[in-house]
Amino acid sequence: MKLISITPLLAAGHVLAGFDKWSPPGSYDVRGPCPMLNTLANHGFLPHDGKDITKEIASGALFDALHINKTLAGFLFDFGVTTNPKPNATSFSLNDLGNHNVLEHDASLSRSDAYYGSTIAFNQSIFDETKAHWTAETVDLRMSANARTARVKTSKATNPEYTMSNLGDSFSLGESAAYVVVIGDKKTATVSRSWLEFFFEHEQLPLHLGWKRAETAFEREDLDVHLATMRNLTREAEETTPVGRLVRRANAMHFGW
Ligand code: HEM
Ligand SMILES: *[C@@H]1O[C@H](CO)[C@@H](O)[C@H](O)[C@H]1NC(C)=O
Ligand SMILES: *[C@@H]1O[C@H](CO)[C@@H](O)[C@H](O)[C@H]1NC(C)=O
Ligand SMILES: *[C@@H]1O[C@H](CO)[C@@H](O)[C@H](O)[C@H]1NC(C)=O
Ligand SMILES: *[C@@H]1O[C@H](CO)[C@@H](O)[C@H](O)[C@H]1NC(C)=O
Numbered sequence: 620m621k622l623i624s625i626t627p628l629l630a631a632g633h634v635l636a637g638f639d640k641w642s643p644p645g646s647y648d649v650r651g652p653c654p655m656l657n658t659l660a661n662h663g664f665l666p667h668d669g670k671d672i673t674k675e676i677a678s679g680a681l682f683d684a685l686h687i688n689k690t691l692a693g694f695l696f697d698f699g700v701t702t703n704p705k706p707n708a709t710s711f712s713l714n715d716l717g718n719h720n721v722l723e724h725d726a727s728l729s730r731s732d733a734y735y736g737s738t739i740a741f742n743q744s745i746f747d748e749t750k751a752h753w754t755a756e757t758v759d760l761r762m763s764a765n766a767r768t769a770r771v772k773t774s775k776a777t778n779p780e781y782t783m784s785n786l787g788d789s790f791s792l793g794e795s796a797a798y799v800v801v802i803g804d805k806k807t808a809t810v811s812r813s814w815l816e817f818f819f820e821h822e823q824l825p826l827h828l829g830w831k832r833a834e835t836a837f838e839r840e841d842l843d844v845h846l847a848t849m850r851n852l853t854r855e856a857e858e859t860t861p862v863g864r865l866v867r868r869a870n871a872m873h874f875g876w
Pocket of ligand 5 (some may be wrong): 848
């Protein structure tokens with residue numbers, strides 16, 4: 620049984636998965652717009668090739684690496700599988716997640732809008748705009764809400780095809796909550812800025828900076844409460860967050876400044 624379960628990892632040229640194992644994607648490996656799932660594939664918690672991820676594989680990986688309740692992980696997987704264009708699919712590959720306007724949405728924190736280019740590739744200038752709002756060593760949900768709100772304002776102001784469905788909006792708020800309370804501490808709702816910068820820019824868990832798997836499982840209720848907080852903070856941020864650098868540049872061109 621053990622041998623069977625590690626066969627995909629062996630086939631991908633990786634003998635073991637784990638916190639101390641990491642390698643970037645090779646030329647036959649696929650990645651997607653989710654920095655966390657990419658990271659888990661780089662560590663081998665998910666198949667290193669990023670392909671054919673079943674519910675069992677996804678929930679095992681999210682539990683083993685991040686201590687996410689397997690029922691919650693299965694719930695997230697059920698959204699993920701809708702991005703596979705094959706009818707009645709029971710798995711998805713990481714690049715499927717990049718299919719625009721299924722789950723993938725505009726105003727991402729580290730990827731450009733589909734209108735401008737790849738929804739999958741990390742984009743440093745977009746991420747620079749996001750991290751400018753992480754104004755202290757310890758990042759909280761308010762900073763996260765400010766960062767997301769700024770990205771939404773920039774996209775609305777610059778992307779003539781900007782769209783955000785209700786599902787996209789909820790996913791987007793969930794992502795902005797998750798990087799604080801899943802990577803960081805769900806009780807204090809804070810996370811170390813250095814962990815975040817390393818995680819997004821390298822798609823690797825920041826173990827060498829002191830990160831470790833949470834001792835307490837992350838439950839559906841944790842997601843719900845932090846998502847509600849994020850909605851409230853976003854309402855406040857919408858009134859206070861100035862538009863980003865990219866908007867100013869676009870306006871400058873428009874007005875010939
Ligand atoms: C089966 C589980 C998961 C699925 C199906 C999934 C799916 C996705 C998708 C489709 C996106 C792209 C949204 C976009 O920016 O357009 C995304 C982004 C993101 N995901 Fe995941 N995800 C999962 C688990 C997680 C977990 C556990 C975390 C924990 C930190 C996470 C953190 C993020 C973050 C922070 C982003 C935003 C990236 C950005 O805006 O640049 N995801 N995810
Ligand atoms: C996982 O979450 C489900 C649904 O919220 C819950 O019923 C279950 O008890 C949780 N699992 C564990 C091991 O706590
Ligand atoms: C998908 O599932 C539906 C309903 O179960 C079935 O009618 C249909 O034939 C299936 N399609 C394929 C391509 O398997
Ligand atoms: C990154 O995003 C910016 C803003 O949308 C865009 O102008 C630029 O071309 C993107 N860079 C890459 C490498 O896709
Ligand atoms: C969000 O705001 C509403 C309305 O002001 C309030 O009733 C609710 O308790 C708040 N929720 C959280 C989690 O902060």
